[in-house]
Amino acid sequence: MSSKTINQAVIDAVSSVNNSRLQIRNRRIPLLGLGLQSNTICAIIHNLVAKRISELNPKWTFRPHGGAGGDLGGPRNIEVEIKTTTDKRIKGNRVTFKPGYSICVFLTKPSQNTPLEIKEVRCGFLQRRDWTSGGQKTQFSFVKGSALSRLRKVM
Secondary structure: OOHHHHHHHHHHHHHHHHHOEEEEOOEEEEHHHHOOOHHHHHHHHHHHHHHHHHHHOOOOEEOOOOHHHOOEEOHHHOEEEEEEEOOOOOEEEOOOOOOEEEEEEEEOOOOOOOOOOEEEEEEEEEOHHHEEEOOOOOOEEEEOHHHHHHOEEOO
């Protein structure tokens, strides 16, 4: 998958969220006007990016529930994980994480007064050793800073 496809998918996803309006009775209110939590916005962007990549390049199949198979399935059984965040850390699940290709999207924190913006997008192969545990009381892991800096910056 090309950097151009990835970038276009991220731009389209962020634009969609910024421009989304919900009909409530006789009013249309902005999606970001609801004050949604960052993780909710990230989940929406996550699926929009994967869906849009599959539309821009039909060789890739969107898997809405991700799971053990990845968020995108592609040629030669390649699987891609999409990771989105509004802070500096990429989070994953240490229980199910396996080595593979990832697209990491860094966004600004959304608010009612400012649109969601893209900070950067990085892509590359992450291995199990690139992750660090979030602690014994959580199933989360985080990508190490050294691993993130190795990923190719595409936006």
